[in-house]
Amino acid sequence: MDAAVDVIPQDRLDAGLNAGAPVIAFEDVSLAFDDNVVLDRISFSLLPGRMKIILGASGSGKSTILRLILGLLKPDAGRISIAGQRVDNMSERDLMAVRAHLGMVFQEGALFDSLTVRENVGYRLFEETDLPLAQVDERVRDVLGYVGLSEYAARMPSELSGGQRRRVAIARALTARPRILLYDEPTTGLDPITALTIDDEIIKLRDLEGVSSIIVTHQLRDAFYIATHEATQRDGRLAYGPVSEARKSVTEFIMLRDGGIAFAGTAEALRASTDPYLKTFLS
Numbered sequence: 001m002d003a004a005v006d007v008i009p010q011d012r013l014d015a016g017l018n019a020g021a022p023v024i025a026f027e028d029v030s031l032a033f034d035d036n037v038v039l040d041r042i043s044f045s046l047l048p049g050r051m052k053i054i055l056g057a058s059g060s061g062k063s064t065i066l067r068l069i070l071g072l073l074k075p076d077a078g079r080i081s082i083a084g085q086r087v088d089n090m091s092e093r094d095l096m097a098v099r100a101h102l103g104m105v106f107q108e109g110a111l112f113d114s115l116t117v118r119e120n121v122g123y124r125l126f127e128e129t130d131l132p133l134a135q136v137d138e139r140v141r142d143v144l145g146y147v148g149l150s151e152y153a154a155r156m157p158s159e160l161s162g163g164q165r166r167r168v169a170i171a172r173a174l175t176a177r178p179r180i181l182l183y184d185e186p187t188t189g190l191d192p193i194t195a196l197t198i199d200d201e202i203i204k205l206r207d208l209e210g211v212s213s214i215i216v217t218h219q220l221r222d223a224f225y226i227a228t229h230e231a232t233q234r235d236g237r238l239a240y241g242p243v244s245e246a247r248k249s250v251t252e253f254i255m256l257r258d259g260g261i262a263f264a265g266t267a268e269a270l271r272a273s274t275d276p277y278l279k280t281f282l283s
Contacts (some may be wrong), residue, residue: 021084021169022049022210023180024069029088031064038064040259041078042087046180049210049250053223055281056256062216066182069096069214070102082180104243111165112156113171117144118153121172128176133160143171149203163194170201181205181213187222200224200240206250207231208238220282227267255281 003029017081022045031039038061045050054062067073068080071087073240082098087216090098111120122140125131131139143151147167159167166186173181176197183202199222205211207230217223230243253270254262255278265272270278 001020002195005052017223022046022081023083024214025081026065026068026077027079028083029068029075029080030090030091031061031068034053038260039075042079042259042265044254046149047210048179048212051206051213051215051226051251052254053215053217053227053251054254054256055218055223057281058218060256061259062256063184064217066184066216069102070082070099086125089229100186103176103178103181105166105169105173105181105183105186107188109155113157113166115157116153117155117157117160117168120157120168121153121175123172125174132161139175143174146174147171153173155270161194162190163197166190166198166203170198170205171244174205181211181262183213183215183217186215187217187219192221195219196221196225198222199229200231202226203229203240204231204238205248208233223253224267224271227253 004256011074017071024046024068024264025040026044028041028043030037030041040141042065044052054065056062064073068088069082069135070116071090071092075088081085083101085098087095087098100167112123115123118137119126122136125136125139140153145154147170149164149167149171152160152164152168157168159192160168187198190198202213202215203226206213215226217224228243229240230247247268248268252266253263255270257277263273263275271282275280
């Protein structure tokens with residue numbers, strides 16, 4: 001695509017996200033690095049308000065899928081669409097408009113050590129918008145309150161625990177109100193109790209905010225917890241419990257193996273699989 005074309009109008013992206021069609025779609029996507037085939041004709045789609053959890057051995061292409069969605073890598077073949085717009089052949093200029101709908105939570109939080117929590121969380125709005133400072137600060141307060149860290153706004157990242165840093169990273173990803181969130185190993189390196197608090201934040205965003213999301217992880221305990229639990233809110237009270245029958249298909253797994261998809265389906269179907277590879281992976 002010619003880099004001189006006009007940037008994709010925001011209303012076209014908004015319309016794509018509101019149409020009920022897939023918010024992300026891979027169609028026969030392939031990618032190799034020299035002779036190493038990482039992805040071989042991968043196809044899947046993510047519907048609005050739903051979640052995909054991507055599992056696989058190290059080097060199976062889990063994080064590569066996230067980089068392709070962000071436009072940091074280009075596939076050798078196939079199509080990638082976000083909000084109905086094909087992005088695999090987009091110019092960097094057009095990709096910027098698409099990325100406005102994406103939030104990213106990295107394994108280590110990727111916070112700026114020299115900035116306060118407030119400055120980290122509001123960074124995207126401070127740097128990329130013309131919003132008045134008062135509005136940015138109001139949004140920062142809102143998202144810090146959402147993740148339970150209101151009183152930490154003036155602290156530096158070095159003063160936070162690992163779990164708090166991940167929650168700050170989630171707050172930062174939420175600040176620009178993205179419709180799609182990408183998580184890259186969000187609980188790796190955390191103790192089980194702290195990881196559970198991050199799992200609950202991910203569930204809450206899916207179920208109460210309707211955020212569409214993709215999680216790349218090798219933490220099976222967290223993956224199955226997220227897939228089999230839901231968040232509800234009644235009379236202002238937040239509760240977590242086993243997922244209802246009607247919502248079991250909201251979160252689905254994708255298992256990568258040898259460049260392809262070895263499994264796609266619900267947690268229940270994955271646990272019930274008799275495939276020897278899947279049984280060994282899950283044991």
